[in-house]
Amino acid sequence: MSLDDIAGVAHLPAGPPAGVVMLTHGAGGSRESPLVIRICAEWAARGWLAVRYNLPYRRRRPKGPPSGSAAGDRDGIVEALTLARTLAHGPVIAGGHSYGGRQTSMVAAEHPELVDLLTLFSYPLHPPGKPDRLRTEHFGAITVSTVFTHGASDPFGSIEEVRDAVRAIPGPVEIVEITGARHDLGSTSLDVPALAVDAALRALSDPPSAT
Incomplete structure (x- = not known):
């Protein structure tokens, strides 16, 4: 399997990743x-090999919402994470924006051996205006460290709702709040990528203590 198989584009670091x-x-x-x-x-820029890739539904058609089975998209994530272990030594960090992050978190819950840390951007906690329809059934099975980068004005879940929901996750969790941002995480005052990467690196350098 190669990057072409997952429609992946690599961002290369200056030295060994x-x-x-x-x-x-x-x-x-x-x-x-x-x-x-x-x-x-x-x-x-921080020395990691970073790959952005298309989910299976996007590989089939260039535009439009997800089509077919979400389980099929998760199969594509499993393929991507399996490939990641062959690309370089070191930890594998996985995640994505909104739907992609949610599906990746479900893969991590089912296959924790594939992921060392989750980085989730604008997790779609519930559909806008429907806070009773939580998408958290798998949270209790997430054991890897997880970073949620979330806009304070995201209609898919408030910061308070996210804080409440992640209590179900047994693994370590950090929430990076982006003041004033909505679901696209746009901000004119904060460097969203830098804040998210900082949090992920903190989580990697401070693994949970054995109990």
Whole structure:
């Protein structure tokens, strides 16, 4: 398997990579998402091999919402994370924006051996205006460290709702709050990629103590 098989684009560090970061896109996007590109560029600048890749539904058609089975998209994530272990030594960090992050977190819950850390951007906690329809059934099975980067004005879940929901995650969690940002995590005052990468590196350098 190669990057072409997952429609992946690599951002290369200047020297030997410290590890691999695999990021994917939201429901209406692709690997060309400006946010995902910026995050991958930040990881590469920090010495990591960062790959942005398309989910299976986006490989089948260039535009439009997810089509087919979400389970099929998760199969594509498993393929991407399996490939990541062959690309470089070191930890594998996985995640994505919105839908892509949610599906990746479900893969991590089912296959924790594939992921050393989750980095989730604008996790779609519930549909806008429907806070009773939580998408958290798998949270209790997430054992890897997880970083949620979330806009304070995201209609898919408030910061308070996210804080409440992540209590179900047994693994270590950090929430990076982006003041004033909505679901696209746009900010004129904060460097969102840098803040997210800082949090992920903190989580990697401070693993949970054995109990």
